[in-house]
Amino acid sequence: MRRVTLVTLVALSLAVAWSAAAQNAATAEKDSGEPSAEPVIVPPVLQQATAAVYPARAQEEGISASVVLEIDIDAEGNVEGVSVLTPATPPGYGFDEAAQEAAFSFVFSPATENGVPIPVRITYRYDFTLSAPEEKKPVAEISAADRSGQKKVVNFEGVLKERGTRLPLAGVTVTIFRGEGSVAVGYEALTDAEGKFSFYNLEPGDWMVLAESDGYYPLRTSDTVEKGRKTTVEYFIERGEYNAYDVTVEGEQLRKEVSKTTLDIEVVEKVPGTFGDVLTVVQNLPGVARTGPAAGNIVVRGSSPEDTLIFIEGVNVPIIYHFGGLRSVVPLGMLDSLDFYPGNFSSSFGRATGGIVDVRLKRLAPLKVGGYLDVNLADSGAYLEVPIGKKAAVAGAFRRSYIDAILNAAVPASAGVNLITAPRYYDYQLLGTVRPNEHHELTAFFFGSDDELKILFDNPANLSPDLTTAEGSTSTSFYRTLLQYRFAPFDNFNNTLKVSAGRNEIYVGAGDQVYLDLDTYVAQVYDRAAIGLGRNVTLATGIDYLFTKADAAIKFPALAKEGEPGGKPDLDTVQFTSEKDSITNALGTFLELEARLFDRWTVVPGVRFDWFSRVGQSTLAPRFNTRVDVTDQWTAKAGVGAYHKEPSFDETAEVFGNPDLGLEKAMHYSAGFEFRPLPFLTLDVTGFFKTMDDLVSRTDATTVRDGQTVPLNYVNGGEGRVVGLEVLLRHDLANNFTGWLSYTFSKAQRRDYGSSEWRNFDYDQPHILTLLGTYNLPRNWSIGFRFRVVSGSPTTPREGSVYSVDDAQYEPVFGKPNSVRLPVFHQLDVRLDKRWVFENWMLTAYMDVQNLYNSPNVTGYAYNYDSSQKRPRQGLPLLPIIGIKGEF
Template identity: 40%
Template sequence: MKTLASVLCLLLASASVAQQAPDAGADAGIPAGVLTKPPALTRQVEATYPPEAAAQQLEGTVVMVIDISETGAVTAVEVSQPAGHGFDEAAMAAVKQFEFEPAEVDNVPAPVRIQYAYQFVFRPAPPPESSDGGVDGGAPEAPVNFSGRALERGTRKPLVGAEVVLPELEQSTVTDSDGRFTFRGVPVGTHAVLVVLGGYDRFRTQEAVSEGLETQATYYVQKRFFSPYETVVRSARERKEVTRTTIQAAEVQRIPGTQGDTLKVVQNLPGVARPAFNGGQLVIRGTSPQESGVFLDGLRIPLLYHFGGLTSVYNSELLEAVDYLPGNFSAYYGDITGGVINIRSREPRTDRVHGTVGVSLIESNAVVEGPITDTLSFAVGGRRSYVDLVLKAVPQSEDGPNLQTAPRYHDAQVKLVWKPAKAHTFTVQALTSRDRLALLFDRPADDDPSVNGNLDVTTGFNQLRLRHQYRDGALTLDTQGLLGNTLVQFVIGERNLRIASTDVYLRPTAEYVFSDAVSVAGGIDVVANFSNVTANIQAPPREGEPPSPLVTEGLVTADGHFTQYFPSLWAEVRWKPVPGLLVVPGVRAESYVFTDQEHRQRTVNPRLAVRYALTETLSLKGGAGVYHGPPIQDEPTVPFGNPNLGAKRSLQYGVGAEWQPVPEWFVSSEVFYNDLTGLIVRSNSTVVRDGEQVPERLKNGGVGRIYGLELLIRRSLTDRLFGWISYTLSRSERRDEPGAAWRLFDNDQTHVLTAIASYKLPRGWEVGARLRFASGNPTTPVLGSRRDDVTDVFIPYFAAVNSQRLPSFNQLDVRVDKTFLFDTWNLDVFLDVMNAYNNAAVEGVAYNYNYSQREFFKGLPILPVIGAKGSF
């Protein structure tokens, strides 16, 4: 009896990274760790069929995890799904002798970890050969009369390396890179067909072969644990930043409470505080949301979320990953003292046309992408909410505010990628986003003089982005430009504010690798905003100022043009003096120019990051740097603030460690301290401007300190399980003038804990949960009030600023997905339950008209969201 063992290789090249450590060029706007070439099997060794299994005519599949070096050698083999009966030992012995053409990451040979399945298919021994050998060496080769293609059911991905077997005829073949197979000389008649591939259900069918005809077939083979994403675990690469977390789109499509919005997952990472009402603000390490920067492919984006944080303005289907840097980031980023969120968009798919359509209770979205020519590809995405359409059918109160236009938003993205040559990539990307909310108050004017008339809020932006990337050997050039406009319009009664700006960005970046030990990078960063502002509104409250009745505030009027211009230069060196040690000194020079400014401001920002690998799995990290943030929004204008304000300064320090015992598990911890000076505060002084004494309004008089501990334990995406636990212990304090007492920042949260897990079950089911806890936000209690005879309203007086806290927050979100697979498309139906045990969060304090009574006002109760997404 003769048996044959079949070897199947599952190389998942379009993969998501399980805890990838980016290369040194990541922060320079260069895509980090892109798998440009998967490993290819060049030498295959057939395993010995275990005698025990052969005697019982058993078959089996051994799934292994294989480490492949940058030379293509197999360095480690581990069985992840055993088959028993001697199959495991036989498969490991054979695979250890395999040889591969090495994988390439960013076009450079690199070590990778792959999932590999070895299939054992039992076949009866062939009949004995005749005495003359039974071989006619001169017979002509039979024609192809049976061919076909093996594809993954639901996605139509070609199955590479799948074995197609005709068991009764003892014939087999392996599919090519396009999933195709052929047989020659198959006898006329009906024959059993078997398709086997690790990680997939065995596919069995029958095919009829007719005389003189070629039978052609297409087989849709179902994955055991279906996911539209695939997994390659790449070995760790050198990193130059102190703290960085990269979230792949594949990992977060189904995290509970996010409705499949990748960008909302950022709010669950260490150092990020919970925003009020679960809204769209990003509060990183206790600072205000305006102190952190949100970037798309290295260029600023005006808004990250639509109204109230319902969903992000960039379609998650078009994302590759999100990079989160809470502090101590490289010289590539500037003009901010908080953290960095860099959204990395992916290139359109080029194998064929793909489409995705999603619907839920609040919105619908669609994406279409694919190739136009061999070198040109496209992607188009769009989204539109229909909360306004739903609420129109709801009866409205006769004595309350009536909705004229409910929250309504839309966004769209268009991307073209052209690769005329291997070294050149040209990208054109256009973005648009718009939000609108309108309320009509029917209350009589004398009932509540501070709320009367109408409320109308509109925000939006448009951007056109151009990019050219050049990679050739040691030199990498990345040039980006942006032209856009932003609109913010706010009307409440007779008060109004309208800001319409034209935005211009230019960012060329260069990197050169001199050797394995030394590389340099640098570039220019230019930001310009030209705004037209009209306003008749109260001055916005500053950090720490509790709200007061609107009628007691004086109105500020403005009607003019304002310019903000921020040119910068940056450079850094990546130096490896000894194995395991990486030293990255850098510097960034920034300038800030404003309309009506008397003196141009310049700052120098030296930075240093150090990493040292104690072992292959344990690394120490540390860094220090100077960061400046210019005045923002209305602060440097004459009507609202002071054009001669200086930049805020942050001295940031951080030390920590990272432990990665296996590529799937990652543990990171860091202790950080931020020393803040030049914080912008109210001023009651006057200054001389144009020969006249005028109010100073704002000045750089505050100082602050933020310190704490961050911990992340992460299980990266595999076939079935992923999740993480993040914890932040921090304190953020400030002093608004010399000699004043220290007080808490408005966004200080002492404890923030998040635990997330998602698990794939058989038959297309997936379950997940997210548990969150956060300390309550600081609040300033009212001690009493006095009646103002002029306005006939009560004016509160307060205790010490932020001297109390709201009750702590805790919430459980649960999500259940069911995927239905069809031959050429798949449908995901989900139920996402926010606040599953109906514990509405306390979001603030409301008072009656004379401040003699108060009560908490709360956020949303339990909120189930049902939706579906179809993809082809």
């Protein structure tokens, strides 16, 4: 006879739900010492049940089984969802499916909280048995009756934490139950803000414990309650995924720029080929040209690298990369995000004619002591952050390279180079934040960096025929202290003051023959105040002051400038100069209005005044940006603005350059649109045009200075033009994928002083295509890829050579500057990350394979003695890099 037993752990379910209120009340009582004022929760009651269809094969074979289900019940008592918590034993007979199907037809009276119906989730066991059901009184009722007169004694308590991060989990239901057949009992408790939960008056013996929360694997275990003793436990439950950025949701501020890309640090950490270095990722954005593997330059929209400024929280730093691109000087742990402006940037930025990279520091608010240790083939670094009460926190980091050891082993004896101090770098940071209340925030940041390289050449004449010193060295170090105070007394007013000071020390040289020794003290004051004038208008103003005091000793030959073919430096042209206490000042002020008109149209007119003491010039630069939200998905945008910068230090030095040089100027024009067809998908298309005037250009002319005829060296006689189109199709993190496709078409040209012909800019790359993405795989794996196709950079051909009797060597004869191109560059990089999650910490291992298919990209040519033969110099070969990172 076929019989289906429907009874059973309905009793458990009801008891679980019923007892939740009592248990929560118990927890509240324990915490407060006062009688509970918790809400009264009435559990759902099964009103109508449909028997499941007994699986035919199981019936034939006389097999019975049980299935534990989780049932979601809405506020009307209807079943919204059913999932199998514990499948039937043995599997494969269809018990699970039959139980689920039956449970979907159940009807409950809704659970209520203080009389108001609420949705709940209950655990339900469905027994399939071939024997007749027994009529049993629900154990819950017995249990309740037994417990009603007892004094409440907590005898099982614990804390629930997230595995790996040790963060307490609040609001998670912990269920404790036991029973066999239809005799079962269970209770629930919710974890409090500290992840704590407790149960009282549990009978001694073994209990099963279940803790569940959305996005986490369930905790299922059992523990023992001993008579007269309190059991204390610590449970860890594991998140479904630990990819750092799967929970990051940030509101987007009103956009006012025409061209701005914000990179979230955690998103870019896994971009292949960047070693997790956010600043290197900038080179994959539209408008940025590809530079060599260790160039470390950011070439934006056809501007020279020095035309683009990089700020760390508003502080201008002399270098942003160790050794020209290996790693940036601030580690990931200290950073929050990065804004990149390829052009038409706000009037709050000045002294640049290219682009702006603005790196923002992490806003410290740790919930616990935490940090990481990062070890890879290039360097090792550590980061630690510590909360101090609820209003302050400090963080520190240190990193040191050991490329010296690797290179010493890798450089072959035939290379003719001995590394005395092989490339080594270190950097250090200390960050502190105090937020006494929402109106005040004080941040202090101390950071620095030190790079050094010493080389002993077997044959220094290979570098330059006149070079006799065998030892060459270079070192760059700097430090900065930044104090930042943000004051926001009202909703419509805020002021940010930044004061920084520090020192740069740069040395490049080979003994006494050639050297550049520059020691600079830098102080910077920046203040920006913004006041809301009504709901849709904000007025911002501020000052930007930069002070430098430099001591310099320079003994150097003339070096190749942009557009000039490189080659061996001619030591016959070595000149010497020195300066002490050379003081320069630069003062900027700005005014900017942000107006939102008709709730769709944003206009941002601004003006910036700058004064530069080194060239003795002042400028007034008007700028204007506008954006129109045509529809919710389409935005049109346009901008125009004037920009200025000083020539570089060597260009205005009296001996090497021309102290009478003036400012370089640029005009930026851009227009485009943004289309957001899906919440996570954005298409950004921007056309741009840039003109550059008064560019510093070399000249053979002479001038009379202090009664002497001297070379003029440079004049503000060059000009440039850049036109292009940038396309960025960006997929924010959704469906486990994030990435972007970036394409830039551009034409960047220069016309040198005295020339009537336009020539290609050094980094003119008409087509730059970058496709990159990271996909989160199950089990805390992720895979990332980056594929690039870029036009070859221009280069100046050698058309032969002439023999120089004086130098006893062949001097190359060059063709037209930048008139030929290197072959097209293409490369695929892949990165694989795996994270292991332990109770108190996490370990991530990664493999970053650059140039996966070993593309033989040409970076230039090496010529023989008389330039009659050449062979290509190839870039990075297939290069796997591995590393590990432990976080706690």
